[in-house]
Amino acid sequence: MGTQPELFRDPGRRERGAALRDEVLSGVVDSVVFEREDGRFSIVRLEVEGRDEPVVAKGDLGRIAPGQPVKVTGRFVQDRKYGMQFQVAGVLPTMPQTSEGILKYLASAVPGVGEATAKKIVDKLGADALEKIEKDDDALFGLVGRKRRRAIRAHLKEKRVEAEILSALFAHGLGQRMARKIREKYGDKAAEVIHRQPYKLGVDIDGIGFLKADAIARTAGIGEDDPARAAAAAMHVLREAMGDGHVMLPATALAEAVGKVRVPAERTPDAIRALVETHHVVVEGDAVYLRRMHEAEVALARRIAGLAGVRAVDPTAFARADLAAKDLAARQQGAVRATLESGLVVLTGGPGTGKTTTLRAVVRLHESLKREVVLCAPTGRAAKRMAEATGRPAKTIHRLLEWSPTEGDFAKGEADPLDADLVVVDEASMLDVPLAEKLLAAVRPGATVLLVGDVDQLPPVGPGSVLRDVIASGAARTVRLTEVFRQAAESRVVLNAHRVNSGDLPAPGPKDGDFHVVLQKDAAKAADLVVKAVCESIPRAFGIPAGDVMVLSPMHKGPVGVAELNRRLQAALNSSERPEKAPPGMLRVNDRVMQLRNDYEHDVFNGDIGVVRGRGKGSVRVEFDGRDVTFEGDSQDDLTLAYASTIHKSQGSEFPAVVVVLHTGHHVMLARNLLYTAITRARKLVVLVAHPAALERAVKNARSAERFGRLRERIVAAVGTTGS
Numbered sequence: 001m002g003t004q005p006e007l008f009r010d011p012g013r014r015e016r017g018a019a020l021r022d023e024v025l026s027g028v029v030d031s032v033v034f035e036r037e038d039g040r041f042s043i044v045r046l047e048v049e050g051r052d053e054p055v056v057a058k059g060d061l062g063r064i065a066p067g068q069p070v071k072v073t074g075r076f077v078q079d080r081k082y083g084m085q086f087q088v089a090g091v092l093p094t095m096p097q098t099s100e101g102i103l104k105y106l107a108s109a110v111p112g113v114g115e116a117t118a119k120k121i122v123d124k125l126g127a128d129a130l131e132k133i134e135k136d137d138d139a140l141f142g143l144v145g146r147k148r149r150r151a152i153r154a155h156l157k158e159k160r161v162e163a164e165i166l167s168a169l170f171a172h173g174l175g176q177r178m179a180r181k182i183r184e185k186y187g188d189k190a191a192e193v194i195h196r197q198p199y200k201l202g203v204d205i206d207g208i209g210f211l212k213a214d215a216i217a218r219t220a221g222i223g224e225d226d227p228a229r230a231a232a233a234a235m236h237v238l239r240e241a242m243g244d245g246h247v248m249l250p251a252t253a254l255a256e257a258v259g260k261v262r263v264p265a266e267r268t269p270d271a272i273r274a275l276v277e278t279h280h281v282v283v284e285g286d287a288v289y290l291r292r293m294h295e296a297e298v299a300l301a302r303r304i305a306g307l308a309g310v311r312a313v314d315p316t317a318f319a320r321a322d323l324a325a326k327d328l329a330a331r332q333q334g335a336v337r338a339t340l341e342s343g344l345v346v347l348t349g350g351p352g353t354g355k356t357t358t359l360r361a362v363v364r365l366h367e368s369l370k371r372e373v374v375l376c377a378p379t380g381r382a383a384k385r386m387a388e389a390t391g392r393p394a395k396t397i398h399r400l401l402e403w404s405p406t407e408g409d410f411a412k413g414e415a416d417p418l419d420a421d422l423v424v425v426d427e428a429s430m431l432d433v434p435l436a437e438k439l440l441a442a443v444r445p446g447a448t449v450l451l452v453g454d455v456d457q458l459p460p461v462g463p464g465s466v467l468r469d470v471i472a473s474g475a476a477r478t479v480r481l482t483e484v485f486r487q488a489a490e491s492r493v494v495l496n497a498h499r500v501n502s503g504d505l506p507a508p509g510p511k512d513g514d515f516h517v518v519l520q521k522d523a524a525k526a527a528d529l530v531v532k533a534v535c536e537s538i539p540r541a542f543g544i545p546a547g548d549v550m551v552l553s554p555m556h557k558g559p560v561g562v563a564e565l566n567r568r569l570q571a572a573l574n575s576s577e578r579p580e581k582a583p584p585g586m587l588r589v590n591d592r593v594m595q596l597r598n599d600y601e602h603d604v605f606n607g608d609i610g611v612v613r614g615r616g617k618g619s620v621r622v623e624f625d626g627r628d629v630t631f632e633g634d635s636q637d638d639l640t641l642a643y644a645s646t647i648h649k650s651q652g653s654e655f656p657a658v659v660v661v662l663h664t665g666h667h668v669m670l671a672r673n674l675l676y677t678a679i680t681r682a683r684k685l686v687v688l689v690a691h692p693a694a695l696e697r698a699v700k701n702a703r704s705a706e707r708f709g710r711l712r713e714r715i716v717a718a719v720g721t722t723g724s
Contacts, residue, residue, distance in 0.1 A: 023075065025086065028101060029068045030054050046070070046086075059088030059632075062162070062180070067104030069094045077616050077632070087619070087632055093163055095156075099127045110155050117144060130156055161188050181205055195220055202232030203280060210236030210261055230271035233263040235280060238290050247297055247433055247463045247709030248289040287710065293463060296437045300466070301714030303440040307344035307449055308475040308719050317369060324365035325358075332358040335479035336365055339422065342477040343448050346428075346470060348455045349481030351497050351680050352488025355452055356389045358481070359424065362450060363390055371421035376400045376439075378430040378460075379607045379652035384625065386426045396605055397425070397439055403600045410438055417444035427652045428453035432462025433711065451476070456501050457677045461648055464709050473715035493686050497679045500672060505699050506679075506688065512541075517688045519695075523559040523663050529689050530565060533659050534643070535572050542685055546573055547592065548656040551644035552678045554669035560661045562644045569643035587612050587620055587639060594642035594649065595624075602629045607652060609642050647678045657685035662694040670698040671705075 027048035033056070034043040042061040045054040057072055064070065074089040096105045099122050106118035106129075113121075120143050125132050132139045134156045140149045162183065182190050185204055193200050198220055202213030210233050217226065237257040241249050249257070251272065259265035272288055275281040282294040289297070317340050325336040335358050338345045349355050366373050375394035377383040386394040400418070401410035412418055423443055425431065428451035431439075443449055451467060459465040471478050488494045492515035496506035508517040518533075520526040534549045551569065556562045574590050587593060595608040604610075604624055614621035619632045620639065631639060647660075660678045662670065675698040679686055688695070 024071055024073050025055060025057075026071050027051075027055070027069070028096070029064055029066050029070060031066050032064065035063075043085075046072070055086050056082070056084075057086040057088050059091075061088060061091050062093070064091070064093060065105055067096050067101045067106075069096055069101065077619055079616070079619075093159070095130050095159065095163070099129075102127065102129050105130075106152075110152050113144070113148070113152060134160065157188075161191065178205070178207060181207065197228065198222065199226065199228035199232040203228070203235045203275070203278075206239070209239070227267075227270065227274070230258065230263050230267035231274050231280075233258045233261050234268060234271045234275060234288075235290075236261065238281065238288065241708070242290070242293065242463045245459060245461070245463055245465075245705070245707045247293050247707070247711070248284075248287045249708055251283075251286050251288055253708070254288050284710075287708070293433070296434045297464070297709065297711055297714065300433055300437040300440065301711055301718050303437065303443075304344060304470060304473075304475055304715050305718035307440070307443070309343060311341055311343060311448075313340045320368050321365050324368065325361045328358065328361060329354065329483060331479055331481055331483070332361070335481075336361050338477040338479060339366070339448055339450055343446075344470070344476040345448065345450045346467070346476045346478040347450060347452045347481070348467070348471065348478065350454055350456065350484075350494075350501060352484040352491070352494040353481035354483075354485055355454075355481060359426070359450075359452055360390055362422075362424070363392060366422045372419055373422045373424065374400065374418060374420040375424045375426070377426040377652065378435065379427065380605055380625070381607065381609065381654070382427040382430075382652035385654060394426075397435060398598060398600075398605055399603075401438060401442055403598075410442070412442040413438070414441050416442075418442045418447075420444070420447055422448050422450065424450045424452065426452045428467045429455060429457045430460045430651050431466040432460040433464035433466060433709070434462065436464075436466045454680065456673060457680065458648060458651060458673050459704065459707060461651070463707075464711060465707055466711065469709075469712040469715065473712045473719070475715050475719045493679065493682050493684075496686070497676055500676050500679060500699055503672065503699060503702065505695065514684060515686050515688075517690065517695075519692050520689060521691050523665060523691075526661060526663060526689050526691070527560050527565065527568065530560070530659055530661050531568050531572055533687050533689070534569060538657055538659075538685065538687065542657070544657045544685060549659060550642075550650065550653075550655040550657070550681065551659045551661065552647045552650055552681065553644060553661050554647055554666040554674060556646065558663070558665045560663050560665070562646055565644035565661070566641035570641055573643065587615065587636075587641070589613065589615055592642045593622060593639045594645065596638045596640055599635065599638060602631070602635070604629055607649060609653070647674055647681075650681050651677065654681055654683050656683050657687070658682040659687045659689065662688070662690040662698055664691050664694050666694060667697070670694055671701045671703065672699060673704055674698060 025046065025048050027046040030045040030047045032042060032044050041059065042064060043056065043058045044061060044064060046057050048055050059074065071092045072086065072088045074087045076084055077087045079085050096102045103118050103122045106113045106121060107115040121140065122129055124143065125139060133153060140152065182201065182205060186193050194216065198213050198216035201208045202210045213232050234254060237254055238249060255265040255268035258268050272281065272283060276283055279291060282289045282291050318337065321337045321340055325333040332354055335345065335347050339362050347355055347358060363373055375386050375390060375392055376397050377386050377394060378397055380396050383394040383396050401412040404411045440449065451470065453467050455467050455471055459468065470476050484494060484498065492509040492513055496515050499506055506515065506517060509515050518529055520529055530551055534546050534551060538544050538549055539546055551565050553560055553562050553565060558564065570591060574588050589612050591612045593610055593612055595604045595606060598605045608624055610622040610624040612620055613623045613628060619630055620636050621628055621630045622639065658678065658681050
């Protein structure tokens with residue numbers, strides 16, 4: 001197999017081992033076996049140079065037709081049902097050059113041209129028919145009518161432009177999906193933008209960062225003093241800030257960050273003005289927002305204000321509320337009644353304080369009143385726990401809102417709201433601004449929203465701190481449960497979670513207890529202890545199998561980071577495949593894996609955890625909660641080993657046992673809410689392997705990383721409250 005040429009190299013693809021190398025095939029499309037309606041997945045037969053038999057190729061080939069010459073990059077994979085196939089990673093179509101190829105292409109790909117008409121065209125115009133048609137308005141005169149002449153010429157022009165775009169993009173390591181985005185944005189001018197205004201790509205197109213646009217500009221000979229360079233850098237910084245949890249950035253912080261990507265900070269004001277003029281950003285005072293983030297924050301505040309306030313309640317409903325909550329403590333009863341009186345209620349509290357019990361009572365109450373209740377959560381695992389706790393169906397927010405791939409948005413919204421009188425959101429601390437806005441947009445007028453979550457946990461991975469801001473604004477009826485009930489109080493996991501949240505060091509219990517602290521200053525020895533705890537100590541002493549233990553670390557890198565711990569745990573727990581069959585870094589059968597982004601095509605979402613059940617040369621089959629999903633090509637890059645996870649990624653999940661590792665190398669991440677979140681991921685057992693200084697810092701550092709946003713102020717302004 002040959003090495004992958006630069007023309008086809010896609011920086012978004014990760015090699016999973018030195019043994020995997022892409023190769024390039026040149027050939028002509030013989031037939032299209034299958035094509036999805038949106039054109040984003042096809043199966044074709046290719047007549048390949050140097051091969052006697054056609055090659056079956058599959059993947060994102062765009063709109064491709066018989067007779068079309070192509071170069072495809074990818075690798076051969078063994079399909080369990082259909083045998084050997086070529087999994088396409090990139091495709092570069094060209095136009096056919098022979099009379100036979102043109103005949104086939106015209107008859108199959110061009111609207112309004114059948115085999116007979118195609119033959120007439122080729123007989124008259126010859127092997128350069130396509131070039132003549134595109135250049136000469138009268139080339140088809142007498143062969144087809146005027147309307148069909150226009151359609152044929154328009155089709156050929158579109159295909160030529162597409163080939164130019166793909167050629168330009170592949171030369172810079174960008175693939176088919178990015179080509180589609182760029183073509184949809186710029187149309188026929190896409191190739192010109194790539195060559196002459198590459199910084200526009202960094203401004204306009206999500207997924208093309210400043211560094212890639214800068215590299216394209218260098219190749220195109222565009223100087224570093226180009227004014228568009230600073231604008232692209234500013235957009236890059238704002239997008240990166242979203243990844244760090246910010247909804248906006250102060251102008252001074254933006255300028256400072258722009259300077260770090262080697263763009264003079266003094267150019268930032270002009271860049272911001274240019275981005276305002278092109279409607280990419282919004283400026284409010286000293287705050288700079290990406291436009292979509294500004295729109296989401298403003299709309300979310302308006303929707304929260306619309307839900308807030310006192311509702312008129314039928315007095316008989318209170319009698320039902322008292323009946324549903326008769327066995328609950330006073331604050332829990334107050335929370336149940338609040339869902340009748342207000343359109344927006346927050347139920348918060350730590351572990352063991354009765355949030356789930358209260359939630360069950362709320363559901364019983366509203367069902368007794370013949371109200372339609374829907375339950376949802378940000379992650380699949382949280383939704384599954386919610387369903388188990390209530391005995392009612394629960395969905396992820398994404399599934400509830402019905403993502404539409406064709407529209408690129410949720411089907412449910414203001415125009416088509418949810419059929420629900422009460423919408424309950426569990427793990428609401430994970431709600432970010434864009435998702436919360438989409439959810440509340442789908443709540444119909446007069447309905448009630450109950451947000452259930454622990455506000456002391458980490459803020460969401462996405463931008464904003466919605467639950468915290470809603471509580472601080474005073475807009476919602478907020479009930480905070482503080483009493484730890486007797487049964488929960490017997491658990492040191494629960495007690496130590498509350499100790500940490502109060503700023504006290506966790507107190508280890510007896511040897512057969514459910515909370516253990518192992519102090520270790522040496523990082524390498526700490527990693528050894530983690531592996532031993534998962535593989536030997538916990539299964540032997542507590543009867544909890546290694547597959548039910550999750551290792552949590554604050555960071556990816558370092559000797560006790562997630563990447564290294566996953567490598568070591570995979571080697572210790574899943575060495576069944578021979579090394580030559582499963583090179584280092586490759587997913588193996590029986591590996592535990594996590595999905596890293598929302599994948600609507602496969603109906604798998606960010607944070608979902610599964611187990612690898614099968615693997616081919618170019619595919620992985622993963623079981624998620626009893627359902628098998630096959631990942632091919634680039635989609636495999638969205639899977640990662642999940643023997644260990646960052647604490648942030650574990651939000652919304654619970655595990656029978658967790659091993660938490662803290663070291664001074666994690667210094668920048670160590671905070672009280674981080675450790676508190678990690679401890680509360682465990683149902684039965686916590687083993688804390690920590691450097692003493694790291695543990696001390698985590699417990700004593702009550703400061704959370706600042707998140708820039710103005711949701712709280714907007715809510716206060718909208719509802720006229722003073723906040724709290």
